[in-house]
Amino acid sequence: MRTWGRVYQQLPLRSGILLLLLIPPLLVALQLLVVGPRLPRAASLGSDEQGGAAVAFSVLNIEPEKSSRRWGTPFLRPRLEEEEEEDGEGIREGTRAYEDENEIQVGSRAVEVQPWAAGKPSFTAELGRLIAYITRPQLNCSRVICPAQAQASQPPALQESLHWLLCAEAWLLPAADRPCVAYSFSMDGGDADYLKTVSGLGCEVHSFDPSSTNASAGHLGNSLASNHGDRGVVSQHKMWLEWRAARKRKHKARGDLGSVSQTLADIMAALGHHTVHFLYADLLSAEWRVFQNWIESGTLQSVHHLVATVHLQWAGFEVGGTDEEVLCYWFSVLQGLQASGLKLVHSSAGDGHSVLKRTVGHARSSYTLSWVNTRY
Numbered sequence: 001m002r003t004w005g006r007v008y009q010q011l012p013l014r015s016g017i018l019l020l021l022l023i024p025p026l027l028v029a030l031q032l033l034v035v036g037p038r039l040p041r042a043a044s045l046g047s048d049e050q051g052g053a054a055v056a057f058s059v060l061n062i063e064p065e066k067s068s069r070r071w072g073t074p075f076l077r078p079r080l081e082e083e084e085e086e087d088g089e090g091i092r093e094g095t096r097a098y099e100d101e102n103e104i105q106v107g108s109r110a111v112e113v114q115p116w117a118a119g120k121p122s123f124t125a126e127l128g129r130l131i132a133y134i135t136r137p138q139l140n141c142s143r144v145i146c147p148a149q150a151q152a153s154q155p156p157a158l159q160e161s162l163h164w165l166l167c168a169e170a171w172l173l174p175a176a177d178r179p180c181v182a183y184s185f186s187m188d189g190g191d192a193d194y195l196k197t198v199s200g201l202g203c204e205v206h207s208f209d210p211s212s213t214n215a216s217a218g219h220l221g222n223s224l225a226s227n228h229g230d231r232g233v234v235s236q237h238k239m240w241l242e243w244r245a246a247r248k249r250k251h252k253a254r255g256d257l258g259s260v261s262q263t264l265a266d267i268m269a270a271l272g273h274h275t276v277h278f279l280y281a282d283l284l285s286a287e288w289r290v291f292q293n294w295i296e297s298g299t300l301q302s303v304h305h306l307v308a309t310v311h312l313q314w315a316g317f318e319v320g321g322t323d324e325e326v327l328c329y330w331f332s333v334l335q336g337l338q339a340s341g342l343k344l345v346h347s348s349a350g351d352g353h354s355v356l357k358r359t360v361g362h363a364r365s366s367y368t369l370s371w372v373n374t375r376y
Contacts, residue, residue, distance in 0.1 A: 109296040111336040114328060126327035127355060131363050133334055134310065139343040139372060141167035147193035150200025164194070164307045165346045166278065167372045172304065174277050179204060182278040183267075185241055187211050194280045194307065195234055203278065205233065206271065210240040210261075239267070241283060243293040264290075265299045274302060275376075281308040282368075285316040288333055295336040306342060306371045312355045313365045323356045341375030 118125035143152040145166040152168035159165070174180045182198035184191045184207045191207065198205050242261040268276065283290055287310055294300045315326045352365030 114332045121324035123323050126324050130327055130331050134367050135347050137344050139345050141345055143168040148196050163348050164368050164370045166305050167345045172372050180277050181273050183276050184280040186282045190282055191280050198278050206235045208237045208239050241290050243289040277304045279303050279306050285311045288316045289318050291333050295340055300340040304373050309368045311366045341373045342371040343374050346370035
């Protein structure tokens with residue numbers, strides 16, 4: 001009896017020790033049961049878990065930054081980042097985190113991604129919204145400057161026949177005693193009428209064409225020699241527009257100026273310009289990424305008039321995704337231009353009826369749009 005008594009006295013002690021030993025494994029198991037379902041699943045190439053409810057962005061063909069949350073390439077579906085070299089040093093990055101679903105993050109500004117036109121992906125609805133936006137002027141001008149003319153006049157009766165126009169309201173034009181600066185980014189002489197017009201206005205004119213054979217020669221500094229005080233003379237530069245900031249770009253060989261490309265902000269700084277009064281751009285489908293750079297960098301605050309051709313035949317450089325996503329991205333960029341102060345004053349339809357490689361009867365393959373900045 002005494003032996004059994006001792007056993008019963010020891011049971012609570014042994015049970016307590018056993019319980020203490022079991023508690024940690026039980027806590028770990030409980031944590032796995034609660035937290036485990038919330039852990040993100042591994043991303044797979046080409047996977048799409050959006051369910052058609054929102055547009056998500058990730059990055060393709062752009063040099064990596066330290067924080068993936070600050071990248072802004074508009075590749076319109078969640079997928080893995082391709083390997084890239086940075087600054088020629090062989091640094092490679094693998095997969096990247098997905099962007100937020102509601103905005104393209106770059107720097108201190110962002111292009112806000114617009115909701116679907118019909119509440120869900122629809123090619124017809126997205127295209128209809130885009131075409132309606134780029135064919136309806138937002139500001140009427142009582143006086144305009146037409147191509148190849150240097151004098152303001154009343155708007156012609158058939159404005160549709162004009163390729164572009166400049167709004168000549170007094171508050172939009174540079175003062176007579178102030179310098180006027182004009183840039184043109186075009187190839188194959190497509191900007192001849194524009195150059196004639198801004199030269200006739202007495203502007204300091206700079207033409208940028210990487211295919212030009214008459215452009216300045218030498219290193220970057222010589223290629224951006226300004227013509228201050230020599231109004232009406234066109235300075236030729238064998239250069240082109242870049243949409244990446246210099247520190248993000250891979251360094252390129254600069255043996256000839258055909259390989260040189262700079263952001264608009266870099267070019268303005270090199271030329272000593274704080275304002276560009278007139279800017280013409282036909283960027284051959286690079287316009288969407290360039291527009292995004294201008295919006296996010298704040299460069300548009302220094303541009304008073306913008307004439308640019310938008311191309312709809314294909315998604316454009318470094319833009320991808322489904323057709324619906326691309327159309328939504330384009331519209332979002334246009335909304336970003338408007339948020340920066342640009343108002344559409346004229347729209348001219350180009351040739352063809354191809355949109356994202358589809359034949360569409362009521363839309364054109366390109367449009368030349370004329371904007372004025374109401375916020376400078």
